[in-house]
Amino acid sequence: MDPEETLQSLKDIVPAAQNNINTKFIVLDKGRVTLEGQHKTCLALVADETAAVHFQLWGDECDAFEPGDIILLANGIFSYNRNNLVLRAGKRGKVEKVGEFTMTFVETPNMSEIHWVPDSINSKKYVQEAVISPHSRIFPPMH
């Protein structure tokens, strides 16, 4: 099966404690590398044609990716990490650089800047409650 056929749009991702996200995006910006315990970590702004989200790079991923890189994420997870809602590969996921530059993107909505609450019917599922900010508050749009 071609993995590209089953890719999810970023606007459709929902926080969950599962490594179930397969998607492709372009890196727009990268923050400073910091240490979390013994591991390097770095926050990045990534986006596709439908939405943007904060992506957490981990360990050697921090040096491997630069703005403009197109990344394929397999079995990623979108969840709260130290109170920040981020997308990341996690231990079971995989990130790979598949290209550069040639992908369009939008910077709003940013899925990390949305307030999510448990669904009233199915409390295991999250639903959007409110937009905290239309754009990333960490990586402002470039004009």
Next chain:
Amino acid sequence: MALNLIKKALHEAENPIEVSLRESFQILEPKLRPPFPLTIPTQEEYSNLNNAILYGILCEPQLANVHLKHLHGIVTDGYRYFTSMLIKIVNDFYGKLFDSVKRQLISVAHETVYVSAVGFDELMVALLRQIVGGDFSEGNLWLCFEMVTLFLSKWDSLLEEEPLVLTFALYVFLRLLADHCRVSNVERIEALKRVEIDFCVKMIRENFHLCLKIGRDLLRLLQDLVHIPEFCAIWKDLLLNPSSFRNEGFADITQIYRTRTSSRYLLLRITPEMESQLRFLLTHVKLGSQKRYQVWFTKKFLATPERETLLTDMVRFICCAHHPSNEIIQSNVIQRWAVIGWLLKFGKKTHVEANMKLALFYDWLFFDDKADNIMNLEPAILLMVHSIPRYMEMTHSLLEFLFILLDNYDLDRKAMVLRGISSAFHILVRKGVVQSLDVLVSCDMLSPFLKESLRKLLPDLNMNCPAELQKSNILCSNTPSYL
């Protein structure tokens, strides 16, 4: 043994072409040693065997001769498939190949010329496009040297089989010489320069009919080399002694000015990667969202001051080789004039700035609506018009440059240049690219001298269009955002 073509970076996906070549190699490896089987392969087996042999040649230099013999033994398609795979490798990931693989690639490229492989001319073009302008890195200079020596060593067979390849090479090396001649006393570059000069001079002196095929950009490039004695002599002969080129049809450089240069030549100075990024920008990125792309593009291709000379090639590429559809022109995708306006900003050195403007206006100077394409003119006029009023200095400097060209570009052929520029303005108005030139002529911020020059140049062109038309003219309302 771990064999690879590519230096794969951390977290980089495998390249599908490399994967398929390697798979063929791994499956067929036992069959790649003599004695070779005599059975006739099916089409699929044939492709796989070609893949395996190609992979072997590139990754096992010590066995390359065995693989080549094998290849010559099995080939039934004039090396068409084999060469097409080589072209794919060069176009898709030449820059990532290991140095040893690059060396093998050049040696097998020699072989394709030697056997006149079907498609070897495209392979030469693909390799020429990998030489980057304004790049003095060792790897890039090595490729220059390898290619120019290939053309010299295979001169006779190229001339016989595929002479146009030599014309393409001439275009490339004339352009690279302009870079290489700006550096002096670097031993490596001196040696390279010498061979490049030998190649170009040999082409022009011995095969002038092939050089003429380039058209007017031949003169644009030669102009940058006039300080080199050999080219100074060529210029003198071009102007004063045209018969010395022993070409019956050639009497005056006017003929060269009149020939529009095919976009094939201009593409030769843009790598496939630059081409794909520039085309993406001009096809998919909306005006207002281009900033990040511009930062990435700059970082990748224009990071050092020597790279500045690439800007001229890019301007020429955008004017002549990227002609968007009407759909794109009417959409909110960033337009060619805006990208050129942005590129012009990078031309810090005076000669680069002048060369970029010349590249932008070059087809104006000799415009003839029977032979030329209005799309080559369009970016310059739109850039001048859209820069009013916010980037007035852009409009001013472009228009001023155009009049300097008119007065000085070629004193002996001033009438021709005058006709070219004037017909360029006329057709741009007639075809509605701009509704009138009133926006320039009645612009308070434009110097009276330039306005007067415009009126003098175009006495018969109605500059005063009705006020309503002015209002509906979208050109006046748009503000550029390339800066």
